[in-house]
Amino acid sequence: MKNFFSLITKNQSLIYKVFLFLLSTFLVIYLLPKGGQFKYDFQKGKPWQYENLYADFSFTIKKDTETLENEKESVRANSIPFFDKDISIAEASKLQFKDFFEESYSDSLYKSSKASVARVGNNILSEIYKNGVIDEINGYPKDKLVYLKNGNELEEINYGQLFRKNDLENFIATTSKAEGIDDATLLLTQLLNRTVQPNIALNADLTEEAINAEIEAINPNRGIIEKGARIIAKGEVVEGDTFQILNSLRNEYQSQVWSNSNYNWLLVGYSILVSLVFLMLYLFLHKYRPRIFENNTKVTFIFFNVILMVLLTTIVVKWDAVYVYVVPLCILPLILKAFFDPRLGLFVHVLTVLLLGFIVPNSFEFLFLQTIAGIVTILTVSELYRRANLFISVGQITLVYIVGYFAFFLIQEGSIISLEWQTLGYFVLAGLATLFAHPLIYFYEKIFGLVSDVSLLELSDTNSKLLKELSNKAPGTFHHSLNVANLAEAAANEIGANSMLVRVGALYHDIGKMINPTNFTENQVNSVNTHNELEPTESARIIIGHVINGIEIARKNNLPDRVIDFIRTHHGTSVVYYFYKKEQELNGEAKLEDFQYPGPIPFSKETAILMMADSVEAASKSLKEPTSTKIDAFVEKIVDGQMEQGQFLNANITFKEIQIIKKVLKKKLNNIYHLRVEYPE
Structure with missing residues (x-):
């Protein structure tokens, strides 16, 4: 166990x-359609590239989408709408007219008799409510067949037989004139406008339900291909009915019904x-x-x-x-x-x-x-x-x-x-x-927890909190980091590495020096070196410690792991050689592990570039009266020394790329020191 x-x-x-x-x-298979795949690939308007195709089984020919849509539109256009009829409204209107008429009619105002006017008013109500009164504008033609639903009874009439309330005044005027009571036309118009209410209304739900039922009843098929029948011959152009038949066959293959058994x-x-x-x-x-x-x-x-x-x-x-x-x-x-x-x-x-x-x-x-x-x-x-x-x-x-x-x-x-x-x-x-x-x-x-170029651009801002702190506490280190960033970025561009990543790594690679900035020469002023009073081993421990301190600071400030990699690897497993030699001079011997960085060694082009740029930039400060020859020689010496120590064994970098990086570093340093090629006297 x-x-x-x-x-x-x-x-x-x-x-x-x-x-x-x-x-x-499993997830992808679950998302895929659970139907068979048609083994032929075809396109409308192109020749059939396979052998003659015969039907392996009988199947129906499906109507194309356009045909089905046309049939649906035809169903909607020819459907018979349903209207609800309420006869109680007609009865209520007649009673209301009687009451209003009794209140409004006066014998002294009209020549026509009261009985005649009342009779004409009731006749008008009977006539307009014969089929029903509608107040809606539905846009149906007059000869459109409609259904009138009164309870469980269904009546079939033409839409034009329904009385539209908008025609009421004209109808009253015409009828009054025909009946010889012109003087009471205004009275009837006023009373009937108050009493006549529509009793016919479109039943949209029932109409739509009937339409949907007819649409569902549409046959999606337009024929059958029998088993063994030839569908298409080799070289025949896929178009028209043949294209639709092939689509139907493909749908049959891909259908759930077909695939259940398989x-x-x-x-x-x-x-x-x-x-x-x-x-x-x-x-x-x-x-x-x-x-x-x-x-x-x-x-x-x-x-x-x-x-x-x-x-x-x-x-x-x-x-x-x-x-x-x-x-x-x-x-x-x-x-x-x-x-x-x-x-x-x-x-x-x-x-x-x-x-x-x-x-x-x-x-x-x-x-x-x-x-x-x-x-x-x-x-x-x-x-x-x-x-x-x-x-x-x-x-x-x-x-x-x-x-x-x-x-x-x-x-x-x-x-x-x-x-x-x-x-x-x-x-x-x-x-x-x-x-x-x-x-x-x-x-x-x-x-x-990944890092993109967008985040790297944000991290490269020298006004960020951490870099501002570095520039305030360790201005020499900050200036050194800027120079290294410029050198490393130029080298990365030349060999096609991630220049933005290596620039950000260079800006943050020495942030560990913020802990005790005066222990590092670039931050010392007045030529006061604190290491003169320390043992070589203690000095080496402090120098090496800036890597561990840098990792801790980076993690506290949530720097990405890709940036922290530059802090970990920028010295690799190299030796703090100055104090190592000093220990040997003082005590006759020195333990190499006491003066060696913990590593790891660089494991990418970018981290390898930073190691070279960092070492070269730092060493260039110790050059006295720098010339192009001196710079070229010490760049070669430093980079070749790192190669001999095996610092680039894990980095995916070639000898050719290292030579290109050397040339870039030499050129940039010559520009920094404003040097020209030495001419013989």
């Missing part, structure tokens, strides 16, 4: 990677393909990015982003596949480039797009557009911390999407007459959504 736990402890990193691999594979085999196939994708990612990291592969946090971050993009695309496709291009997939290479490097960003983007090919419709078109957009993202986005660069890149990505989609549309349709302009709007939305990369980078930095 003890051996078992020991084995688990030793291999916990590997076990975690296996667990992450299995979990990611569900287990379907899962096996998906498992193999998804596993291959994640296995390729692991192999790439192991072979070309071993430092990332060894860091479980970074590996988790990469897998998390892949699954996040698969999840977002799945949600959009299930909601409405039309909006699939709104998903800002180019955020993925953007973010990975910000935290790692362009090659890794593009590789992960391509693998993610391959996974999405199982989910999206028109997978070839999707794969092509997203791959090209990913390449453009990697090639165009540089110095992400500059806001203008991101906007320019987003514009280029959007343009590539639009141009690519336009080209595919021309290939498939052969014209631009039916171009779907709203799809171009989706690409613009995807481009705008890509701008969300900046806040997303910030959140990822806080959650995963």
